[in-house]
Structures are given as structure tokens and as C-alpha cells.
Amino acid sequence: MRVCWDRRASDEIQEQRGSFDVERLMKKIGFLSFGHWSDAAGSATRSASDSLLQAIELAVAAEEVGVDGAYFRVHHFARQQGSPFPLLAAIGARTSRIEIGTGVIDMRYENPLYFAEDAGAADLISGGRLQLGVSRGSPEQVLEGYKYFGYVPGDGESDADMARRHTAVMLDAVSGVAFAEPNPNPMSPHPGGPLRIEPHSPGLRERIWWGAGTRATAVWAAEQGMNLMSSTLLTEDSGVPFHVAQAQQIAAFREAWKAAGHEWEPRTSVSRSIFPITTDLDRAYFGRERNSSDQVGHIDGGVGVFGRSYAGEPDELIExxxxxxxxxxxxxxxxxxxxxxxxxYNAHVLESIVKDVAPGLGWR
Structure with missing residues (x-):
């Protein structure tokens, strides 16, 4: 792990952030669930049914305690949530305010037009609350799993290139671009001219996020007009602490967004593991995380930097x-x-962050 860094890098970030300081002080706070289930000792989520139904109940509980978003990780061939849209639609039908999203959907596995149909339907059910994080994805449970779904990179194309190609088609479809030649003798009437994917949900295009692991992919996301989603993992080691590298990534994204001239204001998110210790049960679960630090390792054939967890009493966390x-x-x-x-238990953790930690940092 590298512990030395140049203070000038931090000063540059502060200068670039500039006028954003007041605006960014207030935070939207969401939870990100990986949706694991297992029948291991101590697990309260022992089946796929448990994972899905509990996700709905947690979103309802999170809305009640003032959380702003319910987000879910998508993995295939794993005991996790692999098909997000039924879950997102169900949460949309049970809640009224909370944002509902993914972090992230692996676009190597996706039919982009089917994606647009499912996303449009779920967004309409929720009243326009979807925030969909997509990306090239991370290492999966099986080798080249996207091939089992019927997707193979083209000649000279990598799996990452294929994910971006799928994303480009999806973005056009979600935008409402009409491209399909109509049948002159249709089974039901249509307005004539090229047809678009239905159902179309206006505004969803501006609520698509790209999960970026590097500064270069953050810049690419800005150029494509997608919001930036940065997790607890970066796939490059720039020699500075994780949070500084991630702040540099956000600064590069904003600069590229401004240069691209998009007509709307982008959003940026970061993920963290934060655990207030207010009860003996909290202490038993997370007391050992008090001295957590960034970790550098190897992932998917390259270097990965994993951000630290935060655990402690509320005043300690605020500091x-x-x-x-x-x-x-x-x-x-x-x-x-x-x-x-x-x-x-998770509702308890979220409520403690919203009520005991966030106000002390000016997030609420």
C-alpha cells in the first residue's frame, strides 16, 4: 500500500472543485446491495426469494428513514441478483420517493434493445425514479460468461469494446430514436415512419450512469453524456490515497463534461462502506474495521485499489x-x-448514518 502523496494534487482538486463546494455539500445518500444469499450460519438471506423480497422491504424501510436511493449490483452465474428490472419495478410500485438504481449492469451481457424496453417500463412504473448504472462490468463467476448469453466480440473487438457498442445502441433506444422500418400491413395501427422502442420514458436518458474504474473511462463517460458512478474499486494505482485518486477522477469527468457541451448538469457518485457503532451488535460486527486502510491488489489481470471501510462511533466517523x-x-x-x-439490521445502519452522521458533515 502506498501512503505518500503530493499535497499539490489535493490543492488542484480543491481549485477545480471551486464553485461546486456549496452545491456538493448536501448529499443524496443511497444504499448499494450486492444481493448475496447463502445458507451459511448467521445468514438472514438464505435463498434467492429471501434476497429479492428483502430487497423490496429494505427499500421501503430506507425510504421511511430518509434514505434517497436503493441501488443493486448485478452479477450473473452467482447467488446474487442477476435480472434487475423485475426487482426495480416491484420497488417502484411499493415506494413513492426513493431513487431506484443499479450499480452496475454489465453491458457485455445485455441485449440493448430489450434493456431499453425493460428500463422504460420500470421507469414508468416508478414515476421516473430510475437511475441506471451500467459498465463494462467486473470479473464474473465464469470465463467469458457473456458468450453463454449469445454475445461475442466482433473481429478486432475486445469484450470492453463490445460493452461500449451495446451501450451506444441502448442510449439511442432509451433516448427514443426511431429506427425500425414499419410494416406496411401492421397488426395494429402505428403513426407511420420509423418506429422507436416502446415503452419510452422521457428523461430516462439523462439518468444513465457509467461505472468508471479509471480517469480515462470517466472522461469517456462524460463525452458520451452519462453520469459518473465510481465504486470502492479503482483499476489503476496513481500512487495517491484512494479518495484523492477518486476525487481526481471526478475532476477529470467534470472538465470533460464541460468541454463536451452537454445541455444538462451531470451527477457523480462514490461508494463507501460506512458503519456507525452505536450498539454492542454493531461493535461485534464491525469493531475490527476501525483501523481499515486502502488495499492494493490484482484484479482481472491488472492492478486494483480498494478503498478503506469506515467504522466507529458517530463523532469518530464525522471526523x-x-x-x-x-x-x-x-x-x-x-x-x-x-x-x-x-x-x-441494515435499516438500523442506514438510519444511524442519516440521523447521527450526515448532519454533522453538512449532508443533511
Whole structure:
């Protein structure tokens, strides 16, 4: 792990952030669930049914305690949530305010037009509350799993290139671009001219996020007009602390967005594992995380930097989190949760962050 860094890098971030400081102080706070289930000892989420139904109940509980978003990780061939849109639609039907999203959907596995249909339907059910994070994805449970779904990179194309190609088609479809030649003798009337994917949900295009692991992919996301989603993992090691590198990523994204001249204001999110210790049960679960630090390792054939977890009493957390430059730079904070500890416990953690920690940092 590298512990030395140049203060000038931090000063540059502060200068670039400039006028954003007041705007970014207030945070949208969401949770990010990986949706694990297992029948291991201590698991309160023992089946796929448990994982899905508890996700709905946790979103309802999170809305009640003032959380702003319910987000879900998507993995295939794993005991996790692999098909997000039925879950997102169900949460949309049970809630009224909370944002509902993904972090992230692996576009190597996606039919972009089917994606647009499912996304449009779920967004309409929720009243326009979807925030969909997509990306090239991360290492999966099986080798080249996207091939089992029928997707193979073209000649000279990598799997990452294929994911971006799928994303480009999806963005056009979600935007409402009409492209399909109509049948002159249709089974039902149509307006004539090229047809678009239906149902179309106006505004959804501006609520698509790209999960970026590097500064270069953050810049690319800005150029494509997607919001920036940065997780607890970066796939490059720039030699500075994780939160500083992530803040640099956000600064590069904003600069590229401005240069691209998009007509709407982008959003940026970072993910963190944060656990207030207010009970003996909290201490038993997360007391050992008090001295967590960034970790450098290897993932998917390259270097990965994993951000630290934060655990401590609320006052202790407020002091630690005040120095996190990426959280300060982002407008949205996604809290990774241990979903297998059950709905009641996770609702307790979220409520403690919203009521005991966020106000002390000016997020509420």
C-alpha cells in the first residue's frame, strides 16, 4: 500500500472543485446491495426469494428513514441478483420517493434493445425514479460468461469494446430514436415512419450512469453524456490515497463534461462502506474495521485499489469522513450494505448514518 502523496494534487482538486463546494455539500445518500444469499450460519438471506423480497422491504424501510436511493449490483452465474428490472419495478410500485438504481449492469451481457424496453417500463412504473448504472462490468463467476448469453466480440473487438457498442445502441433506444422500418400491413395501427422502442420514458436518458474504474473511462463517460458512478474499486494505482485518486477522477469527468457541451448538469457518485457503532451488535460486527486502510491488489489481470471501510462511533466517523475528498466532490454517496444481515439490521445502519452522521458533515 502506498501512503505518500503530493499535497499539490489535493490543492488542484480543491481549485477545480471551486464553485461546486456549496452545491456538493448536501448529499443524496443511497444504499448499494450486492444481493448475496447463502445458507451459511448467521445468514438472514438464505435463498434467492429471501434476497429479492428483502430487497423490496429494505427499500421501503430506507425510504421511511430518509434514505434517497436503493441501488443493486448485478452479477450473473452467482447467488446474487442477476435480472434487475423485475426487482426495480416491484420497488417502484411499493415506494413513492426513493431513487431506484443499479450499480452496475454489465453491458457485455445485455441485449440493448430489450434493456431499453425493460428500463422504460420500470421507469414508468416508478414515476421516473430510475437511475441506471451500467459498465463494462467486473470479473464474473465464469470465463467469458457473456458468450453463454449469445454475445461475442466482433473481429478486432475486445469484450470492453463490445460493452461500449451495446451501450451506444441502448442510449439511442432509451433516448427514443426511431429506427425500425414499419410494416406496411401492421397488426395494429402505428403513426407511420420509423418506429422507436416502446415503452419510452422521457428523461430516462439523462439518468444513465457509467461505472468508471479509471480517469480515462470517466472522461469517456462524460463525452458520451452519462453520469459518473465510481465504486470502492479503482483499476489503476496513481500512487495517491484512494479518495484523492477518486476525487481526481471526478475532476477529470467534470472538465470533460464541460468541454463536451452537454445541455444538462451531470451527477457523480462514490461508494463507501460506512458503519456507525452505536450498539454492542454493531461493535461485534464491525469493531475490527476501525483501523481499515486502502488495499492494493490484482484484479482481472491488472492492478486494483480498494478503498478503506469506515467504522466507529458517530463523532469518530464525522471526523474521518470530513477528510474524504471524493465524498466531498460527489453529489451522491452510495453505502454498501451487508444485505445478509437482514432488513432490520441494515435499516438500523442506514438510519444511524442519516440521523447521527450526515448532519454533522453538512449532508443533511
Amino acid at each position: 474521518k469522513l470530513a477528510g474524504d475528498e471524493a465524498i466531498a466532490a460527489a453529489d451522491t454517496l452510495l453505502l454498501t450494505i451487508p444485505n445478509q444481515l437482514g432488513v432490520e
